[in-house]
Amino acid sequence: MTSDLLAAEAYWTSTCRGPAVVEVSYAPRMDPYALQLAIAVTDGTNTWLISRDVVRDGLSEAAGYGDVHVTPVGNGRVAINLAPGDDTLMLLFDREELAAFVAATDAAVRPGSETALVDWDQLARQLAGA
Numbered sequence: 001m002t003s004d005l006l007a008a009e010a011y012w013t014s015t016c017r018g019p020a021v022v023e024v025s026y027a028p029r030m031d032p033y034a035l036q037l038a039i040a041v042t043d044g045t046n047t048w049l050i051s052r053d054v055v056r057d058g059l060s061e062a063a064g065y066g067d068v069h070v071t072p073v074g075n076g077r078v079a080i081n082l083a084p085g086d087d088t089l090m091l092l093f094d095r096e097e098l099a100a101f102v103a104a105t106d107a108a109v110r111p112g113s114e115t116a117l118v119d120w121d122q123l124a125r126q127l128a129g130a
Contacts, residue, residue: 002026023037034052059095077095
């Protein structure tokens with residue numbers, strides 16, 4: 001597993017803004033396609049799984065769909081926008097730090113080779129409710 005604590009500025013559309021510490025991790029044996037963001041908030045930790053490809057693409061151009069969008073915003077920063085319901089959380093990361101983390105995940109699992117890590121039998125059991 002690859003893990004790092006990255007500093008981010010957090011902006012909630014409805015309430016406040018301020019610094020945030022986000023634990024970004026990559027556990028390819030659990031989900032080779034996703035990065036995990038654990039965001040410390042006042043009442044605990046919010047955890048999001050987001051596509052590694054979307055983050056990689058978002059380092060240089062707008063990327064994403066649904067509740068997750070990643071966009072370079074200038075001044076060496078990248079915004080990850082998470083929209084759970086009526087509220088939106090925008091996390092601003094240092095582009096170089098986030099790019100270094102993504103590069104470390106790419107070194108661990110080459111993009112395009114993720115399917116080799118999926119345990120298809122276990123997934124079938126989970127889907128069958130076993």
